[in-house]
Amino acid sequence: MTRPNIQIDDEVREMTEQEYADLLATGWTLEGKNETPTAD
Amino acid sequence: MAIKTFTTGEVLTAADTNTYLANSGLVYISTTTIGSGVTSATVSNCFSSTYDDYRVIIKNLNSSASDAIAVQIGTISGASYLGNWNYILFNSTTPTYNAQSATTNAIVSLTDSSGPYTSSICDITNPNLALFKFITGMYQGRGYSGSYSAQVHSATAQTSLKLLSLAGTITGGTITVYGYRKA
Numbered sequence: 001m002t003r004p005n006i007q008i009d010d011e012v013r014e015m016t017e018q019e020y021a022d023l024l025a026t027g028w029t030l031e032g033k034n035e036t037p038t039a040d
Numbered sequence: 041m042a043i044k045t046f047t048t049g050e051v052l053t054a055a056d057t058n059t060y061l062a063n064s065g066l067v068y069i070s071t072t073t074i075g076s077g078v079t080s081a082t083v084s085n086c087f088s089s090t091y092d093d094y095r096v097i098i099k100n101l102n103s104s105a106s107d108a109i110a111v112q113i114g115t116i117s118g119a120s121y122l123g124n125w126n127y128i129l130f131n132s133t134t135p136t137y138n139a140q141s142a143t144t145n146a147i148v149s150l151t152d153s154s155g156p157y158t159s160s161i162c163d164i165t166n167p168n169l170a171l172f173k174f175i176t177g178m179y180q181g182r183g184y185s186g187s188y189s190a191q192v193h194s195a196t197a198q199t200s201l202k203l204l205s206l207a208g209t210i211t212g213g214t215i216t217v218y219g220y221r222k223a
Binding site: 004005006007008009010012015023026027028029030031032033 | 072073074075076077078079080081082083084103104105106107144151153205206207208209
C-alpha cells in the first residue's frame with residue numbers, strides 16, 4: 001500500500017515507514033469520521 | 041512607529057520612506073503552497089529572533105476528509121497544548137465548546153471533503169523565545185465558524201511551523217507567515 005505524502009517546505013515526498021507508523025499512532029485514518037470531532 | 045500625514049507637494053525623503061512606508065507593522069516572511077495529498081506541511085525557519093510574534097494565514101485547504109486540522113510549533117507536540125476550540129454551524133445558534141486534545145496539538149479548523157473550504161487565521165506569540173507560546177485565532181470550515189486558543193507549555197525556542205491533517209490528506213491551499221515588527 002502506498003503511504004501518504006508529507007511536505008517540508010516545497011518538497012513533497014512519500015512518508016517513510018517509521019513516519020507512517022508514527023502517524024497511525026496518533027489515531028490518523030485515511031477516511032474522516034465525517035462528523036464533527038470532539039475532544040479526547 | 042509614529043504616524044505622519046504627508047501634504048501635497050511635500051518632498052518625500054529617503055528617511056521618511058524608510059520610516060513611514062517600509063517599516064510597516066506586519067512584515068511578510070513566506071508563503072508555502074501545499075502540494076498533493078499530504079498529511080502534513082512544514083514551514084521551516086519561519087520563526088526567528090527578528091520577531092517575537094507572528095500572524096499565520098492558512099487558507100483554501102482542500103481536504104480529502106471531513107475532519108479537522110491542527111498546527112504544531114516546531115518540535116513541541118501532544119500534551120503541551122492546553123486550551124479550547126469552539127464552533128457554531130452557519131444555520132445554528134448553539135455553540136459547541138471543546139478542549140484542545142492532548143494528542144493532536146492545537147486544532148485550528150474543521151475541514152470539508154467537498155471543496156477548498158477551510159481557512160484559518162491565527163496569531164502565534166513567543167515561538168522563537170525561551171517562553172511559553174500562545175496560539176489564538178479564528179476559522180471557517182465545513183460551514184462552521186469558530187475560534188481557538190492554546191497555551192503551549194514549552195519554553196524551548198522553535199523555528200518552524202507544521203500543519204497536520206487529523207484524518208485524510210490535504211491538497212492545495214497556502215500557509216502565509218508574517219512577523220509583527222518590533223520597533
